[in-house]
Amino acid sequence: MVSATNLDGDYSFHGKNTPLDQFEGVKIHLYRLGTEQRELDALKSSACADQGSPSLLDTIILSQWENKSREGQLAYDVTACKLKVIEGERDFVIQMNDKWNSFLLNEYGKFSHPFGCSKLSSTKNCGELLLCIEEGEKNEPEVVPLTTPPNGGVMLIANAYPVEYGHIFLVPNPTNRLSPFWDKKMFGLITKIASEVNSAAFRVFFDGTSIVPNHTDFQACYFASPLPVESASTVPVYDMKTRSGVRVYETVDYPLKALVFCSNNAKALVNVVSEACLTLRENNTAHSLMISNNGRNVFLFPQVKSLVTGCYLSAWECCGYFVYHAKVDFDRACEAEISSRMASFSPEDGAFEDLKDLCCAIADDLDTCACAE
Amino acid sequence: MESSGATAAAEEERGLAASLTARYSAWVAEELDELGGSFLLTDPAMPGHPIVYASRGLPALTGYPRRAVLGRNARLFQGAATDRAAVAGLREAVRAQRAHQVAILNYRRDGSPHWVLLHVAPVFHAADGRVLHFLAVQVPIVSAATARRDACRGPAVFAACREEARVEEELPCAATHAGEVFVDIDKRGLEAEEPRVASGCDKEKALSTASSIFSALNRYSKLTGLVVCGKRCDSVGIPALSSSLNLSLGRIKQSFVLTDRHLPDMPIVYASDAFLSLTGYSREEILGCNCRFLTGPDTSVEVLEEINRHICSEQACTVRLLNYRKDGSTFRDLLQVSPIRNASGKVAFHVWVHLDESARCDFNGLAPEIWQLGAVGAVRVAVRSLSASGSLLRPAQ
Numbered sequence: 001m002v003s004a005t006n007l008d009g010d011y012s013f014h015g016k017n018t019p020l021d022q023f024e025g026v027k028i029h030l031y032r033l034g035t036e037q038r039e040l041d042a043l044k045s046s047a048c049a050d051q052g053s054p055s056l057l058d059t060i061i062l063s064q065w066e067n068k069s070r071e072g073q074l075a076y077d078v079t080a081c082k083l084k085v086i087e088g089e090r091d092f093v094i095q096m097n098d099k100w101n102s103f104l105l106n107e108y109g110k111f112s113h114p115f116g117c118s119k120l121s122s123t124k125n126c127g128e129l130l131l132c133i134e135e136g137e138k139n140e141p142e143v144v145p146l147t148t149p150p151n152g153g154v155m156l157i158a159n160a161y162p163v164e165y166g167h168i169f170l171v172p173n174p175t176n177r178l179s180p181f182w183d184k185k186m187f188g189l190i191t192k193i194a195s196e197v198n199s200a201a202f203r204v205f206f207d208g209t210s211i212v213p214n215h216t217d218f219q220a221c222y223f224a225s226p227l228p229v230e231s232a233s234t235v236p237v238y239d240m241k242t243r244s245g246v247r248v249y250e251t252v253d254y255p256l257k258a259l260v261f262c263s264n265n266a267k268a269l270v271n272v273v274s275e276a277c278l279t280l281r282e283n284n285t286a287h288s289l290m291i292s293n294n295g296r297n298v299f300l301f302p303q304v305k306s307l308v309t310g311c312y313l314s315a316w317e318c319c320g321y322f323v324y325h326a327k328v329d330f331d332r333a334c335e336a337e338i339s340s341r342m343a344s345f346s347p348e349d350g351a352f353e354d355l356k357d358l359c360c361a362i363a364d365d366l367d368t369c370a371c372a373e
Numbered sequence: 374m375e376s377s378g379a380t381a382a383a384e385e386e387r388g389l390a391a392s393l394t395a396r397y398s399a400w401v402a403e404e405l406d407e408l409g410g411s412f413l414l415t416d417p418a419m420p421g422h423p424i425v426y427a428s429r430g431l432p433a434l435t436g437y438p439r440r441a442v443l444g445r446n447a448r449l450f451q452g453a454a455t456d457r458a459a460v461a462g463l464r465e466a467v468r469a470q471r472a473h474q475v476a477i478l479n480y481r482r483d484g485s486p487h488w489v490l491l492h493v494a495p496v497f498h499a500a501d502g503r504v505l506h507f508l509a510v511q512v513p514i515v516s517a518a519t520a521r522r523d524a525c526r527g528p529a530v531f532a533a534c535r536e537e538a539r540v541e542e543e544l545p546c547a548a549t550h551a552g553e554v555f556v557d558i559d560k561r562g563l564e565a566e567e568p569r570v571a572s573g574c575d576k577e578k579a580l581s582t583a584s585s586i587f588s589a590l591n592r593y594s595k596l597t598g599l600v601v602c603g604k605r606c607d608s609v610g611i612p613a614l615s616s617s618l619n620l621s622l623g624r625i626k627q628s629f630v631l632t633d634r635h636l637p638d639m640p641i642v643y644a645s646d647a648f649l650s651l652t653g654y655s656r657e658e659i660l661g662c663n664c665r666f667l668t669g670p671d672t673s674v675e676v677l678e679e680i681n682r683h684i685c686s687e688q689a690c691t692v693r694l695l696n697y698r699k700d701g702s703t704f705r706d707l708l709q710v711s712p713i714r715n716a717s718g719k720v721a722f723h724v725w726v727h728l729d730e731s732a733r734c735d736f737n738g739l740a741p742e743i744w745q746l747g748a749v750g751a752v753r754v755a756v757r758s759l760s761a762s763g764s765l766l767r768p769a770q
Contacts, residue, residue: 029738053626054751056737062750063743070689070746079714085759089457093759096718145738165753201754224621224758233453 028129029064030144030153031057032136033192055198056141057133061156062222064130065166068158073128075099078162088335089253090228094322096330101161128158130168133193141196154189159219163316163323166222170204184274190218191270194295203227204291205315208277209303221316228320229299230292234260238360246272246366248359250352255342256318257352259359261298268366273298275362280355285347288315302355303345313345389444392416392425396505396601397593402426404589410582411435412510413447414496417467417616418623421446425506434489434513436482447509452480456568463493468615470495470504474579476514476571488514490571492579496590499600502613506590510582514569614643621755627748629726630664631713638663639684639723651729653699664725667706669697680710687712687720689749691742693730705730707741711749713756724752 054062068074081097134153136142149155159167170193172186194204204220234249237259246268249260259276263269273289280287280302290299301318305311322338324330347355393401393414405414411430415422424447427439435442435450442449451460459477466473472494478486489511496506587602594601614622614631622631628647632639640661649656652667659666668677676694683690689711696706707728715721726745728734736744 053624054747059744059747059751060737060739062754063739063745063747066746066750066753067743077714079753079757080718082718083716083757083759143737143739165757166750222754224754224756 026129026149027146028149029060029131030147030149031060031131031133032138032142032144033133033196034136034139034141036139055196056143057193058197058199058202060131060143061168061197062166064156065158065168068128068130073158073160074162075101075160078167079165082330084330084333086333086335086338090255090320090335090339091231092228092320092322092333092335092338093225094324094330094333094338095163096327097163097323098325098327099161100163100323100325128160130156130158132156133189135189135192154186154193162221163321164221164223166202166220168220170218170220184270184278187274187277188267188270191266191291191295191298194220194291195266198294200294202294203319204289206289206291207312207315208281209286209288209312209314219315223321227290227292227316229254229256229258229290229318230297232258237356238363246363248272248356248363250356255339255346256301256303256313257346258318259300259356261300261359262293262296264296266295269296269298271366272359272363273300275366276300276355276359279358279362285351285355286312288313288318290315290319302347302352304347306344308344313342317342318345385444388419389416389423389425392419392506396597396599397590398596400596401589401593404593405586408582408585408589410510410512410578412508412582412586413442414506414508414586415447416506417504418620420620434481434487434511435479441482450479452478452484452486454478454486455480463491466493467495467507468617470616472583474571474576476569478568479511488516488569490514490575490579492576492583494583494587496587496601499602503619504613504616505601508583508586510579510586512571512575512579512582514571514575516569617758618755619643621758622752625748625751625755627726627745628728629724629748629752630659631752632664632723632725634712634720634722642722648727651698651704651727652696658699667696669695669701669703671695671703672697680708683710684712684723696727707745709742709745709749713749713752716757716759722752722756724749 069077076097076099078097081095084094084096086092086094132149132153132155134150153172155169155171157169157171159169161167170190172183172189190204190206194202199222201222201224202220203223204218206218229251232251232254234251236247237250238246238248245265246261246263249262251258251260261269261273263272277287277289277300286303286305288301288303290301291297292299299319301313301315303312303318320338320342322333324333346352390402405426406429408428409430410428411434412428413424413431414426416425419425423444424442427437427442429439431442432438437449455478459475462475463473463477472492474490474492476488477491479489479491480486490513492510492512494508495504496508497503498505590601613619622643622645625645626647627645628651629645630641630648631643633642636642640663641659644654644656644659652659654666665677672695676692679692680690689709691707691709694706694708695703696708697703707730709724709726711724711726712720713722713724726748728741728745730741734741734744
């Protein structure tokens with residue numbers, strides 16, 4: 001661990017000038033998103049908007065995560081884990097990590113209860129809590145230090161078993177959850193957060209691969225280099241000059257079939273991807289998502305269950321990033337083996353064609369609605 | 374909305390022009406316009422590694438008006454049948470910041486493919502060895518049949534180029550342009566021809582054009598007092614960081630330096646702008662130095678020893694001590710020192726985040742110590758970036 005042993009109370013997350021309120025309930029920082037960001041959507045498409053310093057939200061997430069790491073809240077220092085690029089057509093990235101544990105957030109148990117209730121009254125139980133984010137009403141974003149997390153917020157929780165630096169869970173307050181499977185409002189908020197972080201390294205994952213309800217949690221991580229799927233070639237599936245401005249592509253020459261949704265119009269992008277995911281869920285089709293490019297690109301990976309293992313790929317595995325537990329496997333990993341493993345989760349051509357048709361129809365429908373408005 | 378869009382576009386254009394004029398004075402464009410052939414200059418320090426200059430010979434070869442390519446990544450010249458291996462070779466050369474020549478299939482604006490010999494070379498800042506620009510010269514390679522038919526005519530027109538398209542994939546801001554890339558690729562035909570081989574004559578043309586460009590840039594850079602050259606001169610004797618790492622570090626606003634753990638006496642290999650304004654030193658003065666130049670008679674020796682102990686045990690520490698600016702004045706320094714591991718999991722650097730405790734700053738409700746950790750986190754992410762060879766340092770030539 002990197003964490004220092006000499007950090008005393010003065011350097012704790014709460015800071016010496018803001019003593020922890022002994023009041024019952026959790027007190028954490030609340031970040032309220034500004035409303036102006038939506039209107040900036042179009043402007044952000046120009047390259048110059050991406051220049052400049054890290055955003056406030058980016059800095060807060062990184063500082064809180066680093067602080068948790070120093071406090072010893074994480075199971076290991078992920079930056080001490082070796083990364084390797086398997087050079088080839090895809091440049092898959094693999095990590096050697098014998099401590100990683102893929103348990104899901106629900107297995108924490110404690111986080112499946114509404115925040116603010118007595119279950120979380122002790123700060124000892126929320127050691128990994130970083131921040132709460134909610135929609136704001138002011139133009140500018142604002143930070144409210146040490147407050148009770150609101151019901152409509154998203155909790156950012158450090159994953160004690162990170163797959164890369166800054167690995168967090170983004171968990172909606174359970175009392176606010178409208179659907180056990182997919183909530184468009186939540187997805188919209190997550191996309192806004194991705195945009196607000198405004199870091200090319202920040203990527204958000206979603207695994208819609210579990211049949212158990214309540215596994216609707218998003219995760220996010222910082223990857224300094226693009227993930228392999230982001231470098232894959234693509235061809236347009238739907239590229240009409242539509243009012244909503246959502247373009248849909250499919251990957252070519254990538255072992256796992258994937259659709260890529262791109263738009264500078266965050267609302268339209270959220271609408272199209274939400275409809276697609278809801279339909280997939282209704283058809284019991286497992287799928288994973290990855291949001292990149294500050295919330296402007298969404299990768300959708302429909303999956304079929306592996307007949308061998310009975311499981312699915314995680315969202316980052318779909319993107320070409322794999323964690324190995326055993327050194328011998330790590331050393332032996334090769335592109336052919338990874339490609340064929342990924343391909344075994346790829347849907348049949350017919351099913352994928354249907355999905356493409358569906359996505360085009362959804363984009364068309366929403367566009368018609370947009371024009372009618 | 375539209376007017377703000379236009380303003381943003383105008384601002385972007387000014388930013389691109391400034392990339393040239395800040396280094397080589399306002400007159401360099403005219404001189405470059407006089408040069409024959411087709412070439413580009415790109416700025417690796419700007420997000421997306423955009424084209425900042427396109428020569429007058431460019432439209433004739435590629436069909437793109439000069440303005441149409443400014444601000445875009447040179448990948449726009451690539452197409453469906455462009456050889457991946459050739460692109461990978463270019464990418465590696467740009468990453469390693471060395472010159473590279475390769476025959477590559479490019480695409481004109483109308484989608485028609487054509488073979489060119491591409492010559493890419495870095496332009497170095499003479500004083501600190503940073504790469505300021507890449508230049509890319511393109512010489513059209515005619516097919517053997519056309520060459521025979523045209524043998525009696527004059528020399529082929531120089532062709533302009535695309536270039537470090539692949540750089541974008543390495544840069545942290547890469548994803549920004551992913552959407553555009555998707556569109557470009559499939560509209561192009563797949564009518565790839567047999568690979569062509571550049572003749573010795575083509576290679577010489579590319580070299581001589583590159584050398585004229587270097588000579589113009591060098592001449593005009595002297596006007597701004599900056600001076601560029603085609604060969605790296607590491608005057609401070611430390612290896613420079615890769616341009617993508619430099620770009621990522623450059624975004625971080627806190628006051629910090631990065632020291633190389635593997636070089637003798639742990640010299641500074643990067644210093645942030647905020648650190649320079651805090652201490653009053655210039656970058657040239659401190660690159661290559663050990664951090665002890667900040668200390669003075671009233672700096673606590675015990676605290677310095679504590680820092681050393683933590684460095685030796687690869688642990689992070691937070692200390693308060695009295696440090697000295699260049700002008701001799703002192704400041705209460707809240708200092709965080711953290712080991713930074715690279716993609717292979719080994720400690721490669723230490724980051725030293727400094728904060729003048731007397732300065733009134735808004736940390737948005739965070740404790741100053743936590744605010745500083747944001748810089749540590751951002752440095753950790755940047756240093757974890759991957760390259761094919763796994764090195765973040767520019768290899769020695």
